[in-house]
Amino acid sequence: SGWNSVGHMDTMRRRRHHVGHCREGEEFLHNVFHVLFQLFSGKEKANLSICWLQYEISKVVQCLQTKNKKKLKAQGRKSKKLAKNLLKAPDNRNQLSLWKLYAYLEWLLGNIDDARKVFDTALCTAGTGGLKSPQLCSLSLLYAQLEVELLESLEGAVTSRAVHILTKLAESGPYVPYSGQVLSVSVLKARKTYDHALRDYWGKTPASDQDQVSDANQLVNLVGCYALFQYLTVGIDAAVLIYAQTSAKLEAPAPQKCENTGENLGIENLPAALEAVTVLHTNLLRFHMNISVYPLNPLREALTQALRRYPSNQSLWRSYIHIQRKSHSASKARRFFDGVTRSTDSLEPWLFAIQAEQMRKNLIENVQR
Known part of the structure; x- marks a missing residue:
């Protein structure tokens, strides 16, 4: 459930220091954000605030990746101060996107209760x-995903905080904080609501291209919530079924209507939505393998198919090289990298192929010591 870095190049390691986020560059970016913040208002100001806070979060993520606790503590204080100041602005007080980022920042810093x-x-x-x-x-969805990542197993997951969040979302009523239990009746009603909501989506046709983009984003969130809900209350197979059905609909070449029922058998191809749903699908499979016994093949097949279609998706590549670390044979992965690099102009396959070889080299050296 990470965020794309804004205006940030990944850090390259050197012997004693890191390249990236130099002091002069930080001051320049801060000045640019500050000046623009005074010029904009309304929606533009809110969007700028989101970009600014995303950038701050990217620096926190960098500190977490480099495991620099001292720098993380200092950066955390700065980022939290900025987040609070941004939310104090009259135009931002009711911006859920900003509140979401602030909560995510607190979570990254380890302040789970806050x-x-x-x-x-x-x-x-x-x-x-x-x-x-x-x-x-x-x-x-983000709140539930973060809560799920804290689970050590699916035992008792049906009464977890994540299920409470997703159930309350489906009820469309005032939200009540988690009290430690989730009623079975509420779970059944929520499942029916999610199912109807997804069916209603397939049954409507966007009026314009802009509506279609907005609906596509909503579809990704809806499918993500429903699949996660099914995963926690039924199991991994139920969640995978939701993703499979959604992908099949999104891959349909053109909208068609059934003469008898009037139901849309397909919608216009939405590449961005399909890619986002694929990432959610593979991330859930990868998480499930960490807490349960589950075959590797479904995840490997999903990733290889997705990467042939989206060779520039970094999240998918990270998942792929992560599972390939456990493989004793490098030949299959090398053939896959070779095939993808020959079929695309994207730079990502080359970079992740190099990273995979470096990881394998380090693994061999550690074994030989």
Whole structure:
């Protein structure tokens, strides 16, 4: 559930220091953000605030990756101060996207209880839009995903905080913070609501290209919430089924209507939505393998198919080289990298192929010591 870095090149390691985020560059970016913040208002100011906070989060992520606790603590203080100042602006006080980023920042810094308070506050003040509210769906999905990552197994997951969040989202009523239990009746009603919401989406046709883009984002959040809900309350197979059905619909070449039922058998191809759904699918499979016994082949097949279609997707490549670390044979991965690099002009396959070889080299050296 990470975020794309804004205006940030990945750090390259040297012997004693790191390249990236130099002092002069930081001062320049801060000045640019500060000047633009004074010039903009309304929606533009809110969008700039989101970009600014995303950039700050990218620096926190960098500190986490380099395991520099001292720098993380200092950066965390700066980023939290900025987040609070941004939320104090009149144009930003009701921006759920900013509240979501602030809660995520607290979570990254290890302040789980504080992050939950921010999430709960945002959900309580967000209204009762439920599954029809794109921002509310996105906020609830991230909150639930982060909570799921804390689970050590699926035992008792049906009464977890994540299920509570997703159930309340489906109820479209005022949000009530988690009290430690989830009613079985609420779970059944929520499942039916999710199913109807997804069916309703397939049954409608966007009026314009802009509506289609907005609906595509909403679809990704809806599918993500529904699949995660099914995963926690039924199991991995139920979640995979949701992703498979959604992918099949999105891959349909053109919209067609059934003469008898009037149901759309396909919608216009939405590459961005299909890619996002694929990432959610593979991330869930990868997580499930970490906490349960599950075959590797479904994840490997999903990743190889997705990477042939989206060779520049870094999240998919990270998952691929992660699972390939456990493979005793490098030949299959090398053939796959070779095939992808020959079929695309993207730079990512080359970079991740180099990283995979470096990881394998380090593994061999560690074994030989």
